[in-house]
Amino acid sequence: MAFFTHHISRSFSSSAARSVVIKNVTIIGGGQMGAGIAQVAASTGHTVTLVDMSEDILKKSVKGIEGSLKRVAKKKFAEKPEAGEEFIQKVLQNVSTATDPAAAAPTSDLVLEAIVENLKVKQDLFGRLDKLAPAHTIFASNTSSLPITDIASSTSRQDRFGGLHFFNPVPMMKLVEVIATPATSQETFDSLLNFSKALGKAPVSCKDTPGFIVNRLLVPYMMEALRLHERGHGSKEDIDVAMKLGAGYPMGPFELSDYVGLDTMKFIIDGWSEKDPDNPLFAPSELLNKLVAEGKLGKKTGEGFYKYK
């Protein structure tokens, strides 16, 4: 516990008593991240509405949640498969879906966005949500790389806007980065922090700087692996084995890039490179650009650096 207290302390006094208790959650974007967050929120007793652009996408999202819940239940209820099935059904009952945020935003305590990593698209979404959601509703973004301040600027609730950055795969990864902008109120920060804990996650506090903590360190490392390979200094297979067996990473950088999504990797590095073109850590990779142009976005499309069945 001392660990959390140390990391999440902020420079002003706490007013947790007035923070919003988050129970009803709308999650926009039912992809890898949104579906994972919806699953964990529903598993911990929250009422979740998952929003995406079509019924077909949402069907896939719910199927993915069900598949992941089966993996969780298999372990959690190893001795009692019936209790595992009951758990799955109970969690699924907490999840509903919609193609229009207007269906749920008016009754939500939190609207969390996990859509495509594009500033304009995120701003448009939040601008619209701002008119739909009541005053107490907190907005948060799961962005990997964009400034929360810039996303929040399309709303009139900068004090009730923060970052809540989860990690892939959400049901397995314990960390959540909680980001307060200079305009985020202490109550909002406390609410987001308490929500992260209610999900069973370990929150850390981050400044609103590009990539927060993890991605600012991890993405340049992953890009450096690509550049090393492009220079002909190692095969992707050897680089992956080397980083797993020599540095203790659970996945090598090529496996992890495929897992994250090559489109997301490209959005991140292009955005940073545009802002800081002279920084060699943010230099683009021709190989990454080529794969994205070919629609090979990694595990989610069946092929990236590697092929998946």
Ligand SMILES: CC(=O)CC(=O)SCCNC(=O)CCNC(=O)[C@H](O)C(C)(C)COP(=O)(O)OP(=O)(O)OC[C@H]1O[C@@H](n2cnc3c(N)ncnc32)[C@H](O)[C@@H]1OP(=O)(O)O
């Ligand atoms: C880009 C950003 O903004 C930020 C990011 O997210 S960066 C990416 C951060 N994520 C990482 O670095 C992930 C690194 N990888 C890992 O930690 C691990 O490889 C992993 C947890 C993903 C998988 O673990 P593994 O031991 O390598 O593989 P695997 O055998 O498939 O999984 C082990 C168990 O984990 C569990 N598991 C894995 N993925 C799961 C999921 N999506 N849902 C539920 N359970 C899951 C299962 O219990 C699984 O056992 P079963 O196969 O019997 O179901």
Ligand SMILES: NC(=O)C1=CN([C@@H]2O[C@H](COP(=O)(O)OP(=O)(O)OC[C@H]3O[C@@H](n4cnc5c(N)ncnc54)[C@H](O)[C@@H]3O)[C@@H](O)[C@H]2O)C=CC1
């Ligand atoms: N992939 C990763 O490892 C991580 C990604 N993130 C961030 O989370 C966000 C989502 O990433 P992923 O889930 O990986 O992407 P994804 O491509 O799997 O899913 C994105 C989903 O958003 C939907 N969408 C796009 N625009 C929309 C809109 N206007 N309204 C409703 N739905 C919309 C798409 O249909 C898609 O289902 C991005 O901002 C990304 O940077 C954060 C942490 C980890």
